[in-house]
Amino acid sequence: MSQDVQTPDRRPAPGTSTGRGRKRVRTRGQRIRRGVLLTLLVLIVAAGGTGWWAYSHLNDNIKSVDLDQTLGTDNRPAKVPDSGQNILVLGSDSRAGANGELDHGDVSGSRSDTNMLVHIPEGRKKATAISIPRDTLVTRPDCKDEKGKTVAGAKRVMINSVIGVGGPACVVKTVEDMSGVRVDHLVKVEFAGFKELVDALGGVNVTLDKPIKGGLNLDAGTHRLNGTDSLKFVRTRHGYGDGSDLGRIDLQQKFMLAMLSEIKNQDALGNPARLYKLANAGTKALTTDSQLGSLKGLADFASSMKGVDPDTMETIMLPVAYDKIDKARVVAAEPQAGQLWEALRKDQPIPAAAKKSPATGG
DSSP states (O other): OOOGGGSOSOOOOTTOOOSSOOOOHHHHHHHHHHHHHHHHHHHHHHHHTSOGGGHHHHHHHOEEEOHHHHHOSSSSOOOOSSSOEEEEEEEEEEOSHHHHHTSOTTOOSEEEEEEEEEEEOTTSSSOEEEEOOTTBEEEEOOEEOTTSOEEOOEEEEEGGGHHHHHOHHHHHHHHHHHHOOOOOEEEEEEGGGHHHHHHHHTOEEEEESSOBOSSSOBOSEEEEEOHHHHHHHHHOOTTBTTSSHHHHHHHHHHHHHHHHHHHHHTTGGGOHHHHHHHHHHHHHTEEEETTTSSHHHHHHHHHHTTTOOGGGOEEEEOOEEEOSSOTTSEEEOTTHHHHHHHHHHTTOOOOGGGGOOSOOOO
16 A cells, blocks of 8 residues: 655645545544544543553553653743643654554654644633644744754744654644644654554444555445554555545544444443453553653543533634645645634634635635
8 A cells, every 4th residue: 555654745735636626624624623532532531441450551551741841941832821721632653663564664753644732721611623734834943852852943844744853742842832822731642553452342343435445455335454454544545535635534534433433332441351451552552741641640631621522622724825835835824823823822712814724725
């Protein structure tokens, strides 16, 4: 199966037409929102429901980043003065090491093709998710990577490349610099973690309304996928639909829904042995900030979020315009982007004008 990570970053901008129909950028944000939030639901519920008997092992699985230590406490945006919070959610697909061997072993590094800032206002009743298109050109500030080495900043880099250069904390720093919004929490989900999750379930049924042709050949209809094929499934772009990244997001959404359905049908959360396997795989797929980097931290976080319904969450794509130099890339559109970030900083409703993106793909 052809893999897009091997191709230089010359992919179409979000929502652009590929000749087989036109899609609007908003569709991308909606699909990202559902896919990532459903993923987090699977992982947090599985981790938080295992009981204290497995606490130590599962606790050790969770990787965490101390944002205050890595980024420092100076030169960061001020925290929201009330109980509102901002959470940066990253969906990452690393092809390094054993993960790369599942498809093309010569691919290295990772990309955060999902970059979403979730704003939870005071009262925590209705959240807003700001989706930053992966093709957005940004200025990456100087930051420290995961080994503590300083990485020099750079201009006009795609936001999805930042994690591969400086790690998740560098993405936090980049988003804070571009928005002026303080990031309170970080949650990174590694797609490769789904392999063990699916195998723990004994497979997942997915239904396709059109075939996949390529390294993973599937006809339209229902198929039961094991862990390895599930990972190939969520990585597929070429060979499905119009071959765009929107098609891959559609497959990822289908997979998240199918996995949740499998967990429900098997009553996996009521089976201690299977629940432990799910939690073990799920916690291995998570990287969080240090405050969330434990089962207790995750459980407390999930409890504080129980009033937020993902189905009522408003999803807004960061207003972007096509880059004047490279039409396959986009840049934050002004004054819309500035108005949006200001509303988040002040914990105020986002003006309608700040939700309109010049680059619509229409």
